[in-house]
Amino acid sequence: MSYPWWHVPFLTAPMLIALIATVHVLVSHYAVGGGLFLAVETSHAYRHKDERYLAYLKQHAWFFVLLTVVFGAITGVGIWWIIGLASPLATHFLIQTFVFGWATEWVFFVIELTAGFAFYYFWGRLDPKTHVAMGWIYAIAAWISLVLITGITAFMLDPGRWPETHNFWDGFFNPQFLPQVLARTGGAFLLASLYVYFHASFRCRDREHLRYIERRSSRPAMLGSILVAVGGLWWFLMLPESSKAALQGAAVINVLMVIMFTLTIVVFALLYLGPYRNPGWLSPGFAIMFLGFGLAATATGEYIREAVRKPYIVYNLVLGNQVLVEDVPRLRSEGFIEGTTWPSAWLAARHPQLTQRDSEGRLRIDEQALLGLPAEERVDIGEVLFMYHCNDCHAAENGVNAMAHLLTGWNREMVATSVRHPEQLKYFMPPWSGTEAEAELLTDYLMQLRPELPPGMDFGEGPGQPLSMLPGNDNASEEVR
Numbered sequence: 136m137s138y139p140w141w142h143v144p145f146l147t148a149p150m151l152i153a154l155i156a157t158v159h160v161l162v163s164h165y166a167v168g169g170g171l172f173l174a175v176e177t178s179h180a181y182r183h184k185d186e187r188y189l190a191y192l193k194q195h196a197w198f199f200v201l202l203t204v205v206f207g208a209i210t211g212v213g214i215w216w217i218i219g220l221a222s223p224l225a226t227h228f229l230i231q232t233f234v235f236g237w238a239t240e241w242v243f244f245v246i247e248l249t250a251g252f253a254f255y256y257f258w259g260r261l262d263p264k265t266h267v268a269m270g271w272i273y274a275i276a277a278w279i280s281l282v283l284i285t286g287i288t289a290f291m292l293d294p295g296r297w298p299e300t301h302n303f304w305d306g307f308f309n310p311q312f313l314p315q316v317l318a319r320t321g322g323a324f325l326l327a328s329l330y331v332y333f334h335a336s337f338r339c340r341d342r343e344h345l346r347y348i349e350r351r352s353s354r355p356a357m358l359g360s361i362l363v364a365v366g367g368l369w370w371f372l373m374l375p376e377s378s379k380a381a382l383q384g385a386a387v388i389n390v391l392m393v394i395m396f397t398l399t400i401v402v403f404a405l406l407y408l409g410p411y412r413n414p415g416w417l418s419p420g421f422a423i424m425f426l427g428f429g430l431a432a433t434a435t436g437e438y439i440r441e442a443v444r445k446p447y448i449v450y451n452l453v454l455g456n457q458v459l460v461e462d463v464p465r466l467r468s469e470g471f472i473e474g475t476t477w478p479s480a481w482l483a484a485r486h487p488q489l490t491q492r493d494s495e496g497r498l499r500i501d502e503q504a505l506l507g508l509p510a511e512e513r514v515d516i517g518e519v520l521f522m523y524h525c526n527d528c529h530a531a532e533n534g535v536n537a538m539a540h541l542l543t544g545w546n547r548e549m550v551a552t553s554v555r556h557p558e559q560l561k562y563f564m565p566p567w568s569g570t571e572a573e574a575e576l577l578t579d580y581l582m583q584l585r586p587e588l589p590p591g592m593d594f595g596e597g598p599g600q601p602l603s604m605l606p607g608n609d610n611a612s613e614e615v616r
């Protein structure tokens with residue numbers, strides 16, 4: 136299956152996924168933890184006939200419904216839109232692999248929405264038992280949603296035995312499943328308490344009552360912290376080798392790891408010193424800072440979790456540039472353009488003289504003739520190859536991981552080598568899946584993108600022999616430079 140690429144200037148398409156998914160995660164964990172909070176606490180308040188607490192919980196339920204059911208649901212649907220556009224092959228793959236998983240998830244999502252609205256809108260009109268039951272139905276459905284989605288997203292990091300068996304359950308209960316369910320459940324408890332502190336510090340005027348709310352939520356938050364720590368450590372220990380390597384080898388991820396650990400420790404410390412040991416610290420300022428740190432730690436963790444999957448979108452199965460691992464050898468021998476629907480149609484329309492249909496009606500491309508095209512034509516084809524091969528992680532001239540900046544001052548030979556062996560340059564890049572001639576055209580494109588060294592930085596030829604030219608590189612047209 137071959138899909139067209141989607142060019143998002145500056146940001147690159149996958150970064151849009153990262154943005155919207157991160158915002159969604161910050162709210163969706165609250166959707167789970169907050170649901171449990173409301174179910175447990177309304178039940179507690181009814182049992183103790185605590186009208187004051189019930190009144191607060193109703194206010195909180197309004198905030199909760201607005202943020203999670205409305206905003207959370209919209210961003211959730213937004214993720215589907217964006218992944219369908221930015222990562223069509225991987226989305227296709229995940230839908231096909233987990234059709235019934237998704238279907239079940241949507242059933243629970245509908246239950247969740249219905250129970251959530253009933254819980255809030257029928258407040259005071261349902262008898263306490265039914266009301267609390269609604270809260271529990273919401274909370275359990277929301278947690279099951281979390282479990283179902285985690286099974287599928289954890290599969291992307293490590294599909295376990297699925298590639299051999301193609302069995303749904305092998306894929307779903309993958310090695311990353313339990314660690315991630317544990318960490319996410321903990322994150323849900325912890326974030327929910329931070330949201331409660333945030334809301335209560337503004338809405339609850341009575342200091343004494345605020346202290347009561349603070350104390351009620353500190354235990355689940357402490358439990359959440361423990362689950363996050365255990366789940367996070369377990370996640371790390373279970374990481375596939377390639378992800379451990381990416382975690383250690385990529386500078387950006389190193390920095391983010393430090394930030395995440397620091398923020399997480401700060402949140403734990405504040406939680407212990409503040410609400411747990413000294414209820415009474417809570418002011419709107421403290422609550423904003425606390426929630427801000429919690430959200431920042433979660434967002435960084437989420438980003439790292441996504442980033443360590445490189446070079447894969449689905450480990451060992453789908454590569455980061457929308458190529459199936461099993462297709463790499465075929466694309467290398469047939470050619471990327473010939474082997475994919477959209478680029479071959481594009482080339483046939485643009486250079487009909489280079490393509491012909493074989494006896495089975497398949498489009499064949501004259502690879503060597505590609506190299507005989509004039510320089511601008513080669514660059515144009517190179518750009519198409521770039522969009523398919525590299526654009527998922529590199530903007531061209533400016534923006535995320537921009538190619539032009541990375542290549543400043545590189546000579547043709549270095550560019551040519553990195554195109555042919557990206558996975559050797561940085562092991563979190565997918566391998567080249569095209570022919571020698573196509574690699575040449577991409578090199579042409581990159582060479583005209585590449586800026587010269589800044590003035591004063593040219594130190595001349597170093598010692599030793601000039602690097603030998605790569606095989607096939609004698610075609611490298613100097614005119615392109």
Ligand code: HEC
Pocket residue numbers: 386445446447455456521524525526527528529536541542553554557560561563564565567
């Ligand atoms: C799955 C994501 C991904 C894809 C696809 C990808 N790259 Fe990269 N590439 C990266 C990352 C991440 C870096 C590291 C950037 C950094 O160090 O800041 C990188 C770095 C580079 C560098 C600089 C290496 C260095 O040592 O500084 C070059 C050159 C490069 N990529 C070329 C390419 C080319 C050419 C393609 C397409 C054939 C490609 N990349 C496709 C993720 C990718």
